[in-house]
Amino acid sequence: MTFDEAIEKIESITDELNIRQEVINDVVSVVEGLREEYAPTVEMTKEQRKGLLFDGKGRETPHKNFVFMKEVQKVNEKNINIDILMSAFVHPETIKVVDE
Secondary structure (H helix, E strand, O other), X not given: OOHHHHHHHHHHHXXXXXXXXXXXXXXXXXXXXXXXXXXXXXXXOHHHHHHHOOOOOOOOOXXXXXXXXXXXXXXXXXXXXXXXXXXXXXXXXXXXXXXX
């Protein structure tokens, strides 16, 4: 389940139970906090995303993936933490493509 799906489910359940909007907002705020902690949005260019996700190259071996992640970290202008990059690699839906 994604964080967005969790929020939708919370909203549908609370609509049925007729819960006050303030309570719904508090619960959604907790889920948003979890999203920021465990699946933060990572901004990168289209080229960086393509390289990170091996578009057209395949993911042949864990070693190749690890070496490539280290290379992505080196060229990353924003100095994004390697853990965040690895999270984006596993969960590409957290990547926001931005212009250079």
